[in-house]
Ligand SMILES: Nc1ncnc2c1ncn2[C@@H]1O[C@H](COP(=O)(O)OP(=O)(O)OP(=O)(O)O)[C@@H](O)[C@H]1O
């Protein structure tokens with residue numbers, strides 16, 4: 001279970017207000033797509049959820065508990081770029097989380113613990129469709145494969161919340177469709193609540209169970225500093241999409 | 257690849273032949289035969305006074321100094337560079353200091369080193385360290401700083417603590433740069449070594465060159481210069497092979 005409650009959140013940088021009056025309850029296991037014009041604060045909001053930055057005002061609760069102030073294993077993340085480690089192979093990347101959490105000061109596993117971690121990692125690599133590429137380095141992968149790797153790496157930690165910042169924004173349409181299929185399956189299989197920032201409305205409506213738009217209600221140049229963006233649209237997909245429950249309905253034109 | 261070297265040898269022979277035709281006792285551009293004799297004397301015949309083969313004892317003395325200097329500089333650069341690059345507070349404190357130190361002309365410090373540390377090995381090694389360590393530190397700190405913030409956040413969401421992140425994310429990505437930085441500092445390291453040996457020493461390649469300069473012994477100086485160059489080139493090649501062998505990913509095209 002991982003319900004997110006955001007109460008009257010504000011974010012200011014120096015004198016500039018970026019976000020204001022954001023109140024939102026995200027049900028456990030929902031898939032929220034966050035859309036909005038460039039520069040309206042979507043990434044900022046995601047960074048606050050991640051713990052990378054602090055809100056100026058307001059509260060965020062995860063299952064009733066205040067959000068931990070630093071990024072940690074309960075929240076996974078995939079960025080558009082730089083989400084995987086160039087010096088580790090596919091297997092090394094997927095193993096890293098286990099090595100951090102289980103191996104302490106040496107940050108490397110040995111013996112039986114290592115064998116178990118490797119077989120778990122290999123299953124995960126297989127699951128995201130990277131089977132056979134275990135020994136490749138990220139620079140030897142295509143963009144789509146790298147994002148699959150970033151997903152696998154994050155999923156190994158079994159996060160309660162998965163945060164995605166335009167994860168598929170740089171991919172070709174065909175590759176994007178494949179990775180959407182994977183994304184849906186992962187959402188259905190796991191217990192995660194997902195928040196995804198995207199520029200692509202189609203992607204938002206293809207994947208999400210709920211689409212939320214941020215916008216600045218006042219966006220004249222002289223008003224930019226004093227007014228931030230807030231939620232202007234909040235749209236539940238109908239008929240409802242529920243994680244783990246097969247839905248026969250497909251929006252028109254959706255692949256697969 | 258060999259062509260420019262051959263052109264150089266031919267051009268030299270022509271110059272030397274012309275000068276020797278004018279004056280058979282000319283010492284400035286000895287003929288290739290003259291080199292052969294000098295090499296025979298320096299590299300394959302024991303010196304009557306010391307019973308040692310001079311080229312080898314000189315090489316041993318110089319290599320010992322240069323590798324001590326390089327080794328100490330590398331360890332210093334790794335420690336200081338990582339700390340400056342990873343910890344913003346330390347960076348604010350130390351970076352200007354290192355930048356200023358890097359501007360001190362090391363040769364101007366040589367008299368101080370001789371006075372404080374004596375004329376032995378310590379002052380020569382210290383000169384090399386003072387000459388190259390600040391540059392290496394700055395280079396490494398820059399590389400550590402350049403690591404995308406996303407990588408560190410990602411590592412935190414994989415439950416890595418600061419120590420683990422330093423060990424598994426920063427260190428392995430910095431080490432190949434350290435080796436490259438060592439290679440680039442080989443030239444300056446030799447420069448400082450030869451300067452120190454020229455001024456005060458009783459052995460070493462630089463010492464020998466400046467000793468025989470008094471007799472205009474170009475037949476010794478030229479082979480010595482060639483030998484030093486060869487040593488530097490070989491060291492550089494070996495270091496680069498070592499990097500490719502240990503860090504194969506650093507050779508791949510940088511991942512976007
Ligand atoms: N560290 C920061 N310091 C000051 N201002 C910042 C900082 N980070 C973001 N901003 C400002 O906050 C606003 C929102 O930025 P953000 O990156 O969240 O937008 P975004 O909605 O993700 O845009 P895009 O769709 O282009 O990615 C921008 O005006 C930006 O200039």
Ligand SMILES: [Mg+2]
Nearest residue numbers: 042043044165
């Ligand atoms: Mg953004």
